[in-house]
Every structure is written in C-alpha cells, then in structure tokens.
Amino acid sequence: MPLYYTEDQAMLAESVTGFMADEGGIKKQLRHWRDINCKDGFGHGLWKQFAEMGLTGMLAAEADGGLAMGHVEAGIVLAEIGRNLTPSPFLTTSVMGVTALKDASDELRGRWLPGIIAGETVLAVAIDEGAKHKPEKIACRAERAGNGFRLTGAKDFVIHGTSADAIIVAARTSGSDSDHDGVTLFAVPKDAAGIGHNAVRLVDSSIASHVRFDGVELDGSAVIGEVDGGRAVLNKVLSAGRIGAAAEQTGVGGGAFAMTTGYLKTRKQFGKLIGEFQALQHRAAHLYSELEIAEAVVIKAQQLLDGGSERAELMVSVAKAKAARACNLAVREGVQMHGGVGMTDEYDIGLYMKRERALTEFMGDANYHAERVAQLSGY
C-alpha cells in the first residue's frame, strides 16, 4: 500500500481540514474555554458537530452504527485537532474508548456506543499510576466480590476524567503489580459509588483527574474482554492512543512550523526579513526535514496497525518517539524564532509549546518508547 492517502482519505482530509479551520480554531475553542475557566476544558457543541460529521464513531463497526474506518482516518482528524490545538475528547473517546469497546460485550457496546456516535457521550481512559507512563505495572486492584468486582486504587493523568460518562480502567484482578497476566479492563460508569476525583488543570489547559476508586462495586458486565487476560485489549488501546497522540503531534508540530515560517517571512530586523538570514533558514529547513520524517513514520505505523501487521507495535513506538522529538523541536524553534513575542500569551506559538509537552507525556514519552524499541528489537 503506498504511503499516501487514498482518494477517500484525501476527501476526508479536505473536509476535516476545512471544518476544523472554521470551527476548531484557537480563538473559538482553546482560548475561549480556557479563558472562561470551563470545567470540562472542551466544548460539547463541537463534540456534537463531530458526531454530525460521523467522526465520533468513525472507528466503530458498521453493525454498531459506526463507519468501520481505521487509524489512518482517525489520524487525519487528530492531525487537524493538533494543528488547531482544539480541545476535544476525540482521542480518549472515539479512538481509545471505541477501540476498547470493540472487544466488549453486546451489552456494553449497546450501552456506550450509541451515545458516542451521537456526540452525547464522552469516555476517559485510566491507565497511568504515577507521574510517568508505565502500564507494565498495574497496582490498582479489582477483587472479586459476589457476582462482580470491587475496585480499589488510584489512577493519574486521566484526561477528561471528570467529564467522562464512563472511565475505562485497567485494573489488576490477580497476581502482583508487575505481572503480565492478571489485568482486566472495566468500563466504570461515572455515577458508580466510591469514585473520587481531584481534577487539575494542566499546562495546556486541558483537565486531567487524579481518580480514586474506593471500593467501587462493579457488575461482572462491566468487564471488557477476558478477566485476567485484559492485556490483549489494553495493548490495542495503548497502540490506538499512542499512534493517535503521534498523529496529533504531527499536527501540532506542523501548525507551529507554519506559524514560524510565516513569521520569518514578515518580521523585519536590521532592515531585512529575518527569514533572509541563513542561520534561521538552515534551522527551518532541518525542522522541515524532521517533521516530514515524523509524518511518514506515523502514516506507516497507522497502516501497519490497520493491516494487523506484527511490526505494528514496534512502529507505533517508533512513530510516537519520532513525532514527539520532531514536534518538540518545532515548538522550541517556534518560540525562539518568534523572539520576545513568542513568550507572550497573546501570540499562539506558546500554546503549541504547552500542548506539545502534554501530548508527549500522554501514553509514553520519547524515552519510554525508545526503551520499548530497544526491547522489541531484542536488545
């Protein structure tokens, strides 16, 4: 399969790009929700519009009312979310959440998917425990109790945790914290008794929650996939989240880069456009090269994931790491090349820097994925 968009994908990209430029822009969304200190950090109106365009259920099976699309298509949406810094529950709900639900019972899919497809339901995913992503270790426990489970423990960096109608939680149902087996995924409804939130605003003004589960009683029907065999589903959710975040980062990096080259073509110093200086030209050209490479490896990994390739896991980590490094360079160079105004809240370039930082941390930073690449490569 060639590494460029098919005709259908190019059409999707065109319509999403136009739509997001009109509706998802920084002033209309990110700055608006930030400045009114919105408790969700995103707009439900836009989420509804996503649904009207068929985006919220794009990954869901046709039998479930979705469009049965893949990660290449989801990545098209995420890149535009990144380019516009649009706060949206799309990644946690429509990409990670729907990926999890694909392995869920008819009952669970029937309970959550229609709301997602209609743009009324939001999902969060609770995996991390502690400040760094390390899903190899899961200590949050779900003990068998009667016909169901009792969930106890804490999760961190749960994006949209307080706005979510349900949280997908990776919990330990047997074994010790670092065991591979013994993990189970649960769909925990927001109104379950015993959930406590400590919501915090992050540097990019998204809202994350430190979630505590204090003996939350769960019905057996809340289980997604196999009891104790949840890694299989969890790995799919992780891959979906990682490649999704990488796609979003290419958008963030691309947006920052466009803004920066635009600035180089208009800002004058020493009687010249600063873009005439070779010191800046070479750095801009190097950055272009890094962003192109990041985009290429992201679409490669998306295709491998969609095709069920055995190399997908490795290439997803490569893509997440490369996108993080390239995007990080884009925002650092962006702020530096903007000079003083790059430090002001008024200019948008700083917002790109903040978003990049949060996305890099989400589902594992470049170092985490470098370690994974080494391990998956056998060293």
Add this chain to the structure above:
Amino acid sequence: MSELEAFRAEIRAWIEANCPEEMRRPVQGEDDICWGGRNFVFKNAAQKAWMEVCAAKGYTVPDWPKAYGGAGMSPAEAKVWREEMARAGARPPLSSFGIWMLGPALLKFGTEEQKVHYLGQVARGEIRWCQGYSEPGSGSDLVSLQTYGEDKGDHWVVNGQKIWTSYADKADWIFCLVRTDKTNVYQGISFLLFDMTTPGVTTKPIKLISGSSPFCETFFDNVKVPKSQIVGQLNRGWDVAKYLLGHEREMISGAGDGAQTSTIGKVLTRGGLDDPMLRAELAAFDIDALAFAAMGEKFLDEIKVGKAHPAQPNMMKYAGTELNKRRHELLMAAGGSTALEWESEETRGGAPARSWLRTKANSIEGGTSEVMLNVVAKRILELPGA
C-alpha cells in the same frame, strides 16, 4: 487474488528460482557490488549469472520501458519488486550511475535514438558511466564551471579539468557538463556524453582519508566530441544537470535502500555490550533509522505518481546522509579499539574505520548538507532571499 498479488507471487517464485545463493548474502563492501561495464571483472560466476538473468528480463531496470531494456513495471509493480528483493535478501543485480543518474536524464531529455542506444547498454551492464560535474574551482558553486567546449562545426573540442569524478578510472563513458557559451552563466552549459578512451582524456585517482580512491581528477586535453553526443538543447545542459542531481541526491539519500536504513541496536549489542548510555544512543538511532526508512518508502511512492515536491530529494539527501554518518559513528563507538584496526584480518582490512571515514563524504558529494538546506529553504519553504 488481486493482479498485484498475482504479480507478487510470480516475482517471488522467479527470484526464488533464479537468484543464486551467493547473491543472497548481504553486501559486505564496495567490491561486492556489480558495476558492469567493458572492463568489469565479475567477482564470481554467481554475480555474472545473476546480472545476466536479470538483464534478460529487464529486471536490472525494472521500471524502465521494455523498449529501452527495462521490464516496464508500473510504480506499484516496481515497489513489489523492491519488496520481494528485500524479502529474499537478494543483492541488486547491477548498480551503476547509468541506472541511477544518466538513465532518468536520458529518459526525460534524450532523443529516441539516444534512448535506444545508451539505455539498452546500461540495462545490460555493458557500459559503466561516470559523472563529470565538479571542478577544482566549482564545488558547491557548480554553475561556475570552466571546462570549455569549442565549437568546431560537427564537433566540440573540450579542454578543462573535472574533480571528484567517481570511478573515472574504471568508467567507459562520461556524462559531462561543459561550458559552450562563456557569456551566459546558467544558459551556457551543455550536457555531453563521450567515451573515456577518446584521445586527450586522462584520469588520476585521489587517495582519500579512508585509504581508497573512489574519486579521480579527470583531465581533458583537446578531446573531440561529436555533436550528436549532446543531451538536450545546446546551452541548456543545466536543466539536464539539475534534473539528474535530483536523482543523484535521491540515490545518495539511501531512500529505499535497506542496508542504510536498517537498525543497528540488535547487532551491536549481541556481543553482550554492557553500556546503558550507548544502548540508549542506539535506540535513539534505530528510531531515526526506522522513521527514515518510512520516509524513503513514502518519498518513492510519491515521486512515482508526481506527488513529491520537486525539491524533496534535497531533503532526502540531507537527512539520509546525516543519518548514515551517525550510523558509522555508532559502529565505531561500539567497536571500540577493534574498530581502529586499519589492516587486520579480523576487521577485513580495517573495514569499519574505512567505511566510517568514507561516510564523511556523503554530506559533501552531490551537494553539501548546507547546500541542501539552502535549496529546501528556498524552493520548499520559500523563505525570502534564500
């Protein structure tokens, strides 16, 4: 089964049936490469057989038209060919500047007669070409070249000197940039082809820091070149040169070349390397190598259907050569003092050190990294005054 999958099965079976065992081992160094040409000495019978069996099917140049010695494969089919070759670990049957550089230029700018005559010889491995571009005073500033062809009616008389002419001492013919109008800088250069045995042509190998001599100085002393041996229009050779440079840069970038973009972490840690810092560097390198391999694949896919930016080969060359230099820095670091050995049997005559030194030319030959960045800034980013 789709048509393409049927084609894949056919190619896979053909390679299986025709590629000799010896030609499925990784290329160890330059002397494993089959260059073809009048004076080429095949390393073994397998190398000769593999080239000939491929040439007979047009597989030395799979995407060239059949009329010019190719197999007429579509972009999708050529990709299948590359994938199946890589899968089998098969060596390229023939490598040459004729295939990578002159061929594409002739396909675009050559006359029908030139195409039939020269391309067929390239495809069959009968002629080895070299490239006469750089001069002592014209490196990055190539267009300032001084080698002059004086008009003598039915021929030119060429005088001047080229430098960094790769394998000029082994080549049969040269494609050469020659000034044919001293009053016009860009539109005063012609693209000429001539036989290296023409009286007045001499070559002198240049010994490099690696100890080998892949490059030569090439001298022209009253060399007669018939007028029929011009490619493109008189004084418009710069257009041909630029087009060809794109292909040269694509080649040097290593796009689609599994050897240059493969990972090294696993190989280098096999001996029980116990250095967490080096391991981390290797992982960082492997990420960049795998990402660049995807870039190479995307670039080749896009270029075949006209989706790539025309200046994109410059980016590819920059990124690919910088990556290759880093690869060899890491190979040296992992090799430690063993990799320093210059002549030992264990290092196959100092191969690691010599290869490491050779890679330093990658970001100079065919346009320096700095020139590549200039071109990207100007033509892709459209920065002012670039």
